[in-house]
Amino acid sequence: MNVPVLPSILLLISTAHAFQYTELAQYIDSHQEEYVEALRDWIAIESDSSNVLKRAELHRMMDMTAQKLRLMGGTVELVDVGEQELPDGQTLALPKVVTAQFGNDSNKLTVCVYGHVDVQPAKLEDGWATDPYNLTDINGNLYGRGASDNKAPVLAWIHAVEAYQALNMELPVNVKFVIEGMEETGSNGLDAMIMAQRDTFFSDVDYIIISDCGWLSRRPALTYGTRGNCYFFAEVEGPKQDLHSGVYGGTVIEPMTDLIGILDTLISPSGTILIPGIREAVAPLSDDEWKMYQDIQFDIENHKNKTGVNQLMYNNKVDLLAHMWRYPTVSIHGIEGAFSDPGTKTVIPAKVTAKFSIRQVPNMDPAMVKKQVTDYLHSVFAKRKSPNKLKVTMVIGAKPWLADPQHPLYEAGKAAVNRVFNTDPDLIREGGTIPIARTFQDVTMKSIIMMPIGGFDDGMHSQNEKMSRFDSTGFLFHFRFLALSLFKRDNLETS
């Protein structure tokens, strides 16, 4: 998986061309307002990949991304990745994947930047202080759904290329982009596209850069692992329609009671996963990992403040980091069909569907997890002797990804961080999932580096998601970092 020239990166970085970097940084500083406006245009598009009713917006988002890259002179394609089958059997066109290429010099290395422009759902009434689709600047924080995850980081990379072009500086590497619109729902269609284009678009890619994650603290970070995700629907169906709880309550076995009963058997109050086989599969925590975690900057009080809880599951740093990054967890997200509006409707819902997910870690396997969860829930349900019907479906099966933080690519990343921030980065893992990371690694056999752009307090997926303009963890500052990381390869190439 090593790219042969990478071991020389460190040596080369030490000769970084300070003048070129300063010029790029100045250009980026002086174009800040344009970048914010570009982000504003992107945030205005409700490219929610989980809501099929928003699919037209998602298609528009992909077209807009392609158009931006085309206007910069890239060789751009909108790759058709087929259709998505919905749980009710209907099909829907998947958003096309945007690929782009800048430069085709066989003497240069080729980096491939991956990102996504779809977002999680967001509504003002969820508790946002501002309209999630109207980028709002409050004290240098740019609020909007997708600001951090992942529209600003994608734009950051695009604008880094654009800065080179505007300054008539030769790009130090060939740059390719793969930008998708289904990341938040499991990257549907992208695996097959990567496999299909392994020997074409990806054949000359030397390594892959992903900036779809955040720092852990105010200290810069490089990310070398992500958890995977198996997302389940558990549907319990009973009466032929919703019933009046006064008239029928006490005579029928309620689907919601069954559902809550089986959900309660997934995880104990103290966080132990109760599904047989899951915990046994997890790779043990090594002494080296334990030592690494000890050195990482992580403020427990800050984590409490960020989450707004007064008690965490563990009260020491190593346990908290380990359970955030390298142990699995079960989260219950919602119940479709359940009454959730304000007021006091007294219905017995006829059919309810729970949505829950299990974050995957090495050495868990989604196919195995699917079987373990399905078998377990059916056996628990059978013990209830309910006449209702249970259906369990796994709708996302994303694998975890883990890189070797000793790889030269990470040495280069560290040097870049040092060059810009004058400090070493923390080497961190990510509790969230980038579904395609593992496929990139397995299919292209290339190394991946994750260079987070998001701040530790950006609120990805949450209310008031933001990207900061000025913070050391922020939007503008990172452009310099990114420009540099392209620049480094210039040194690499002139060896």
Ligand SMILES: CC(C)C[C@H](N)C(=O)NCC(=O)O
């Ligand atoms: C912090 C994550 C890796 C960011 C990523 N875009 C994401 O949200 N993925 C989906 C997930 O549920 O983790």
